[in-house]
Amino acid sequence: MSKDVFKGSCHCGAVEFEVSGLPSWTAICHCSICRRTHSAPYAELCAYDDVRITRGESNLSMYNCGGQSKEDRYFCSTCGSKVYSRLNHLGCCAVFLQNFTTPNHGADGEIDPRLKMGCHIFYGSGTVSFYDELDKFETMPKAFGGDGKTLPNDVHG
Numbered sequence: 465m466s467k468d469v470f471k472g473s474c475h476c477g478a479v480e481f482e483v484s485g486l487p488s489w490t491a492i493c494h495c496s497i498c499r500r501t502h503s504a505p506y507a508e509l510c511a512y513d514d515v516r517i518t519r520g521e522s523n524l525s526m527y528n529c530g531g532q533s534k535e536d537r538y539f540c541s542t543c544g545s546k547v548y549s550r551l552n553h554l555g556c557c558a559v560f561l562q563n564f565t566t567p568n569h570g571a572d573g574e575i576d577p578r579l580k581m582g583c584h585i586f587y588g589s590g591t592v593s594f595y596d597e598l599d600k601f602e603t604m605p606k607a608f609g610g611d612g613k614t615l616p617n618d619v620h621g
């Protein structure tokens with residue numbers, strides 16, 4: 465296990481974070497909350513026991529769906545970038561693949577293969593089909609408290 469320190473930031477740079485080593489798991493989340501809060505068809509989660517905010521912690525705001533969600537979603541108050549989520553039900557945090565600056569995932573960056581996504585979750589409530597080799601869980605794998613049921617690639621056409 466690498467103990468490289470990976471760094472990232474929100475888009476405007478007011479908030480910076482770092483994590484140690486490789487994520488404990490990675491997943492592409494298609495749930496409706498990720499889709500709407502990210503304004504995107506899915507979010508790429510990289511799970512860590514802890515995320516260190518190294519700059520601009522006071523610039524973070526938190527959203528928790530009126531207290532209904534198991535997930536506390538922290539975002540930059542200036543630019544709106546999602547910085548991390550605390551997954552209270554799983555006892556870990558998630559940062560988002562595209563926000564890493566080390567390794568560089570900028571406009572001209574390539575995704576570091578060590579941070580490759582591991583599966584799709586909440587694929588059943590998504591809006592886009594993927595034709596990769598990864599498992600596509602209707603909700604969540606059993607290890608995350610789901611029923612482990614998988615769906616075919618082409619559910620969304």
Ligand SMILES: [Zn+2]
Pocket residue numbers: 474475476477478479540541542543544545
């Ligand atoms: Zn920002």
Ligand SMILES: [Zn+2]
Pocket residue numbers: 493494495496497498499507586
């Ligand atoms: Zn989600």
